[in-house]
Amino acid sequence: TAALNVEKLRAEFPVLHQQVNGRDLVYFDNAATNQKPKRVIDALVGYYTGYNANIHRGIHTLAEKATKAFEETRHTAKVFINAPSAEEIIFTRGVTESINLVAATYGRAFVKEGDEIIISNLEHHSNIVPWQLVCEEKKAKLKIIPVSQDGVLNLEAYKTLLSPRTRIVAVNHASNSLGTINPVKEIIRLAHEAGAVILIDGAQAGAHLPIDVQDLDCDFYCLSSHKMFGPTGTGILYGKRALLEKMPPYQGGGEMIKEVTFEKTTYNDLPYKFEAGTPNIADVVAFRHAMEFINELGKENIAAHEHELLVYATERVSKLKGVKVIGQAKDKVGVLSFTVQGIHPFDIGQMLDARGIAVRTGHHCTQPLMECLGIEGTVRASFSVYNTKKEIDQLVEGLERIINFMK
Numbered sequence: 001t002a003a004l005n006v007e008k009l010r011a012e013f014p015v016l017h018q019q020v021n022g023r024d025l026v027y028f029d030n031a032a033t034n035q036k037p038k039r040v041i042d043a044l045v046g047y048y049t050g051y052n053a054n055i056h057r058g059i060h061t062l063a064e065k066a067t068k069a070f071e072e073t074r075h076t077a078k079v080f081i082n083a084p085s086a087e088e089i090i091f092t093r094g095v096t097e098s099i100n101l102v103a104a105t106y107g108r109a110f111v112k113e114g115d116e117i118i119i120s121n122l123e124h125h126s127n128i129v130p131w132q133l134v135c136e137e138k139k140a141k142l143k144i145i146p147v148s149q150d151g152v153l154n155l156e157a158y159k160t161l162l163s164p165r166t167r168i169v170a171v172n173h174a175s176n177s178l179g180t181i182n183p184v185k186e187i188i189r190l191a192h193e194a195g196a197v198i199l200i201d202g203a204q205a206g207a208h209l210p211i212d213v214q215d216l217d218c219d220f221y222c223l224s225s226h227k228m229f230g231p232t233g234t235g236i237l238y239g240k241r242a243l244l245e246k247m248p249p250y251q252g253g254g255e256m257i258k259e260v261t262f263e264k265t266t267y268n269d270l271p272y273k274f275e276a277g278t279p280n281i282a283d284v285v286a287f288r289h290a291m292e293f294i295n296e297l298g299k300e301n302i303a304a305h306e307h308e309l310l311v312y313a314t315e316r317v318s319k320l321k322g323v324k325v326i327g328q329a330k331d332k333v334g335v336l337s338f339t340v341q342g343i344h345p346f347d348i349g350q351m352l353d354a355r356g357i358a359v360r361t362g363h364h365c366t367q368p369l370m371e372c373l374g375i376e377g378t379v380r381a382s383f384s385v386y387n388t389k390k391e392i393d394q395l396v397e398g399l400e401r402i403i404n405f406m407k
């Protein structure tokens with residue numbers, strides 16, 4: 001695409017410039033985690049070499065500098081998702097912890113026996129298991145929005161699942177296994193009509209789709225830094241202030257308190273109420289530079305480039321002998337999942353790796369989805385801003401050889 005200068009962009013990613021098994025690395029595992037531009041790596045090193053200090057309580061210069069950098073990321077995240085205020089941005093370890101936080105606080109406090117929680121058949125295990133835990137503890141019921149064989153959620157069925165007992169709906173913005181972009185705005189509207197709160201798992205949206213939590217009107221939104229060109233080990237939970245305020249704390253410890261006595265402890269204001277202990281300062285600090293990187297490229301340009309790669313890859317890969325593309329939704333992020341008749345995904349993954357091509361194989365932490373589609377797993381190639389059509393040609397050539405060899 002004209003809007004992205006991919007060659008210039010690639011120069012910002014040190015990890016891409018290496019050989020794997022004697023060939024130039026082709027990195028197509030971006031849905032699992034994407035690579036980090038130099039500015040993010042520099043920000044990590046810059047923190048540890050320049051101003052490593054514990055935040056919020058210190059009065060010395062380094063502590064003030066670290067606190068300022070940490071809080072700047074919160075502000076950047078607020079703008080990134082158009083949250084009404086920075087106090088509604090809570091730093092977590094990532095999407096998994098964000099969902100667990102909501103399940104363990106809002107879920108345990110407000111879901112009662114006989115209530116219902118709705119998720120979908122497209123969810124990652126991290127948006128299934130936390131809700132199962134709540135349902136088990138509270139004797140509540142977990143209901144599942146069905147998915148078509150094309151990988152599209154059935155909204156008519158969703159409407160019939162909603163009831164006055166629905167307390168929480170939790171779905172992803174985009175599927176990590178199939179790439180389906182879900183009509184979250186409509187899903188959110190319907191949840192609210194039924195009086196439920198709704199959480200959106202944005203793991204696969206963060207680096208690809210525009211996110212405006214006020215326009216969406218979602219109650220909770222979860223992001224992982226490591227899927228957005230940022231470091232592992234951090235992410236955010238956005239929550240509407242009124243909900244966050246009535247939720248009990250998640251973990252107890254330093255920072256999340258106002259005053260502690262053995263008789264009674266009072267909790268800190270938002271967002272600190274949910275940030276017990278020393279947070280992951282370095283990674284949060286560097287996360288800002290990842291969001292700025294995305295902002296500079298522009299989500300529309302990113303989406304256009306990845307869509308072009310997806311269309312090209314889908315067309316070429318689906319023509320190969322025995323290949324079946326899994327997930328045929330009209331709206332998709334840059335995820336191409338497929339199976340090859342008679343060859344186990346794992347074997348394809350290994351043989352592609354021998355050619356320097358990194359893909360993911362297996363159930364992608366979505367076992368119930370695989371079961372519903374009647375498959376064990378897929379091969380998944382997922383694209384990012386630095387990928388090229390030439391790399392897709394290499395994938396296709398590799399697959400052709402593997403298919404011929406295995407015949």
Ligand code: PMP
Nearest residue numbers: 094095096124126172176203224
């Ligand atoms: N949800 C989806 C849709 C994901 O793709 C992932 C990561 N594979 C997660 C949740 C979990 O995110 P994390 O591992 O960053 O906590």
